[in-house]
Amino acid sequence: MVPLKFENGKVVWLNTSAIPWKEEYKESSNYEDIARAIETMEVRGAPAIGVMAALGIAAAVYNSQGDVQTLYQVLNRAAERLSRTRPTAYNLFWAIDRMRAKANSLISDNVSPEEFKERIVEEALRIQREDIEINRRMGEIGSQVIKDGDVILTHCNTGSLATAGFGTALGVIRTAWLQGKSIRVIATETRPLLQGARLTMWELTKDGIPSKLITDNMVAYAMRYEGVTKVILGADRILVSGHVANKIGTYGISILAKYHGVDFYVVAPTSTIDRTGANEIVIERRKPDEVRTVLNMVDITVKDAEVLNPAFDVTPPELITGIITEKGIAYPPFKDSLKKFIE
Numbered sequence: 001m002v003p004l005k006f007e008n009g010k011v012v013w014l015n016t017s018a019i020p021w022k023e024e025y026k027e028s029s030n031y032e033d034i035a036r037a038i039e040t041m042e043v044r045g046a047p048a049i050g051v052m053a054a055l056g057i058a059a060a061v062y063n064s065q066g067d068v069q070t071l072y073q074v075l076n077r078a079a080e081r082l083s084r085t086r087p088t089a090y091n092l093f094w095a096i097d098r099m100r101a102k103a104n105s106l107i108s109d110n111v112s113p114e115e116f117k118e119r120i121v122e123e124a125l126r127i128q129r130e131d132i133e134i135n136r137r138m139g140e141i142g143s144q145v146i147k148d149g150d151v152i153l154t155h156c157n158t159g160s161l162a163t164a165g166f167g168t169a170l171g172v173i174r175t176a177w178l179q180g181k182s183i184r185v186i187a188t189e190t191r192p193l194l195q196g197a198r199l200t201m202w203e204l205t206k207d208g209i210p211s212k213l214i215t216d217n218m219v220a221y222a223m224r225y226e227g228v229t230k231v232i233l234g235a236d237r238i239l240v241s242g243h244v245a246n247k248i249g250t251y252g253i254s255i256l257a258k259y260h261g262v263d264f265y266v267v268a269p270t271s272t273i274d275r276t277g278a279n280e281i282v283i284e285r286r287k288p289d290e291v292r293t294v295l296n297m298v299d300i301t302v303k304d305a306e307v308l309n310p311a312f313d314v315t316p317p318e319l320i321t322g323i324i325t326e327k328g329i330a331y332p333p334f335k336d337s338l339k340k341f342i343e
Ligand SMILES: CSC[C@H]1O[C@H](OP(=O)(O)O)[C@H](O)[C@@H]1O
Pocket: 044, 045, 046, 047, 155, 156, 157, 158, 159, 162, 163, 168, 169, 195, 233, 234, 235, 236, 246, 247, 248, 311
């Protein structure tokens, strides 16, 4: 299963909002369609939306005509639109900046329009390929912390359906399983959009990894009575201070882990680490109906109920055991250990 493809100038994506009911691919060469697919979370997951944006920029340039300046303007229009899709995942901006940097270097090299197109498409495909390679490397590094008999709790979806393939936190779990470690996974459903129930259970079941689904309010129960030994989950944006933005509910899980003496690991490529020096993280606020309904299929509250719908929360560094990246595992103090990974 390849969640994202670039074929004949079109971006082809697996519509994850239809899983587990159906595996439906969609395609477009139009960056507005790609932007909407990210905004409506047909494609979601920090690394996946970065790769999707890079492929969307490549499709925009590939299908345009004119001189290099014209192609450069098309690239920047696509980049600007894609940068306005979702505000929290740093990978989106990291990928867009990398595509812009490639375009700027091509402009200064005074290349032909054909070469400009070719090298831009090449860069997007390189970002996609590197993401998979990085995930496999994180799997090898991160699986060192997983022992035989571990019961691992994970939140949201961090697998092939959240990346260009293999996954981040789920990639670590997958690697430990493939190494023959006898592990069990407890996946939270992850309201309101149920990425855990719909996507993580779909991936774990396909891999044959022993797993149980719980509702989000069962985490404390699972730690107390189901023998959870580790929490391993993903990230959308990491500050060099070690503050981690991840799916809403992560902060609460980290507090429960601390109380129960359970190690709490975050898994993310270094493209998730915010290099801007920011000490605040913009948390995406999504539509109220996501909370008022179950996937827009069933109303579960009174009409027009006031709701909160932050897509993420921030876990402070003192609640994090380690941050697993493709360059190694960062341990506290993160302001020193993470900095080494992005120098
Ligand atoms: C490897 S995916 C990282 C991260 O992205 C998810 O958010 P969303 O489903 O809203 O895109 C979730 O927070 C995952 O942990």
